[in-house]
Amino acid sequence: MEKNIPDMNKMTVEEFAGILASSEPIPGGGGVSALVAALGAALGSMVCSLTTGKKKYEKTQPELDLIIPRLEEYRIKLLDGMKADAEVFLPLAEAYSLPKDTEEEGRHRDEVLEKLLLEAAKTPLILMDDIIMVMDLLEKLSHIGSRLAVSDVGVGISLCKAAVDSAALNVYINTKMMKDRKKAAQLNMEADELKEESSAICRWVMSEVISAVRY
Amino acid sequence: MEKNIPDMNKMTVEEFAGILASSEPIPGGGGVSALVAALGAALGSMVCSLTTGKKKYEKTQPELDLIIPRLEEYRIKLLDGMKADAEVFLPLAEAYSLPKDTEEEGRHRDEVLEKLLLEAAKTPLILMDDIIMVMDLLEKLSHIGSRLAVSDVGVGISLCKAAVDSAALNVYINTKMMKDRKKAAQLNMEADELKEESSAICRWVMSEVISAVRY
Numbered sequence: 381m382e383k384n385i386p387d388m389n390k391m392t393v394e395e396f397a398g399i400l401a402s403s404e405p406i407p408g409g410g411g412v413s414a415l416v417a418a419l420g421a422a423l424g425s426m427v428c429s430l431t432t433g434k435k436k437y438e439k440t441q442p443e444l445d446l447i448i449p450r451l452e453e454y455r456i457k458l459l460d461g462m463k464a465d466a467e468v469f470l471p472l473a474e475a476y477s478l479p480k481d482t483e484e485e486g487r488h489r490d491e492v493l494e495k496l497l498l499e500a501a502k503t504p505l506i507l508m509d510d511i512i513m514v515m516d517l518l519e520k521l522s523h524i525g526s527r528l529a530v531s532d533v534g535v536g537i538s539l540c541k542a543a544v545d546s547a548a549l550n551v552y553i554n555t556k557m558m559k560d561r562k563k564a565a566q567l568n569m570e571a572d573e574l575k576e577e578s579s580a581i582c583r584w585v586m587s588e589v590i591s592a593v594r595y
Numbered sequence: 596m597e598k599n600i601p602d603m604n605k606m607t608v609e610e611f612a613g614i615l616a617s618s619e620p621i622p623g624g625g626g627v628s629a630l631v632a633a634l635g636a637a638l639g640s641m642v643c644s645l646t647t648g649k650k651k652y653e654k655t656q657p658e659l660d661l662i663i664p665r666l667e668e669y670r671i672k673l674l675d676g677m678k679a680d681a682e683v684f685l686p687l688a689e690a691y692s693l694p695k696d697t698e699e700e701g702r703h704r705d706e707v708l709e710k711l712l713l714e715a716a717k718t719p720l721i722l723m724d725d726i727i728m729v730m731d732l733l734e735k736l737s738h739i740g741s742r743l744a745v746s747d748v749g750v751g752i753s754l755c756k757a758a759v760d761s762a763a764l765n766v767y768i769n770t771k772m773m774k775d776r777k778k779a780a781q782l783n784m785e786a787d788e789l790k791e792e793s794s795a796i797c798r799w800v801m802s803e804v805i806s807a808v809r810y
Contacts, residue, residue: 389609396608397633397670401640408641409750412634416754418612419627425616426623455612531768535624535761539631542757545801546750552809553746568809586760594767594783 385466388415389459405473406466410504410550414461417511417543421455423536424518431526440524447517454514461507465550468503472496472554494559501554501567504547508574511547515540515581522585527592534589541582548575600681603630604674620688621681625719625765629676632726632758636670638751639733646741655739662732669729676722680765683718687711687769709774716769716782719762723789726762730755730796737800742807749804756797763790 388396388407396415400407407415428448431437437444475496478489515537522533551571555564603611603622611630615622622630643663646652652659690711693704730752737748766786770779 390607392605392607393611393630394604394674397637397674400634400637401644401667401670403641403644409638409747412638412750412754415608416631416634416757419615419631422612422615423624423627426618429616429618452616455616459609459612531764532624534764535627538757538760539627542631542753545753549746549749549804549808552805556808556810564810589764590767593764593771595771595779 384470385463388462388466405470407462408465408469409546410465410469411462413504413543413546413550414458414465414507416539416546417507417514418455418458418461420511420518420536420539420543421451421458421514423532423539424514424521425451425455427521427525427529427532427536430529431521431524434526437524437526443520443524447520451514451517454510454517457510458507458514461510464503464507468496468500472500490559493557497554497558498560498563501551501558501564504550505567505570505574508544508547508551508571508578511540511544512574512578512581515544515578515585519581519585522588530589530592534586534593537582537585537589541578544575544578548572599685600678603677603681620685622677623680623684624761625680625684626677628719628758628761628765629673629680629722631754631761632722632729633670633673633676635726635733635751635754635758636666636673636729638747638754639666639729639736640670642736642740642744642747642751645744646736646739649741652739652741658735658739662735666729666732669725669732672725673722673729676725679718679722683711683715687715705774708772712769712773713775713778716766716773716779719765720782720785720789723759723762723766723786723793726755726759727789727793727796730759730793730800734796734800737803745804745807749801749808752797752800752804756793759790759793763787 385406428444432444475492478492480486480489518533518536525533548571551567555567558564600621603626643659647659690707693707695701695704733748733751740748763786766782770782773779
């Protein structure tokens, strides 16, 4: 399958948006969630770049030094998440076209679909976990980052929260079709919990940011 | 100023995220808000692409035919919004370095800043207006778009809402520094109202989408 996945990171921004707008299966909602979270991580790195080495913030430099490489790592990992999404989505989209004329074919199709649906539900859950790690780092930056860039922490948090909510939809849409309802319910619950966690971080950080930037 | 603005639409996705992460002034939180909203519009177009011409949806084809060119137009307009943000942000960032040693210089600097702050507060308000237009179109698609792509409507709405919240931060951060407090309060109120409107659309559409995709 992999040879069919275009390298979305090498597309221009305009091309990416144009192909997203088309009926091409890739990129779709899943890939965009990963991209938007990567942009949230990048905004965190920008805040670090505007804070690091500044006399005014030297007391928190050691903490910043721990955050910098992690945000860098997550940005790259989340950008790669577009490919991870494609790798589970494309085989699933293809599997729906498997024949189901005979009982044997139907059983085979069901088995293949069940396996791919499970993968397609787990992938956005892993993404959600990673995004929440980024949100935790942004939350730290809302305290120790340059005051001149605190609004960018807020933008980053908003984007990450939207990415988590979007990824949750990709969990639900896949668990919905699963035959193993117990497993499906468990995955949905994990998605719900991660959504709740990200909403809480977002509410907290946004209220901090708004009280800092608004007068 | 304009010659200093890089064409962000022609950067690769990876480059864009990398420059965003750096201390380069452009792109920043404002430009990213516009981009993320453009991705929301693109997702709407994708849903249209997956719906248009389908027998199952022929009854709503006339309505879809009205939505398709509008989402296309907004995607392009919002992508251009990255440049619009840079055009108000860069002169403002420069103006802070104007001399203020004499009373005359201080007065000139204050006047220049006040004018640029007003522009920098109005630009994200225009962006918010445009994004809410996109959200209205996405809301329509949540009813008439292909059921197979309804989760993508939800992703689009989440991204647009995050973009509106992000743009509001860019209103606040600029009005905060304005000397004309009456004007500042009026602009903040406009931002608050647009935020409230977008939150309401997002809540409504997301609950529709979740009840459609989750089981």
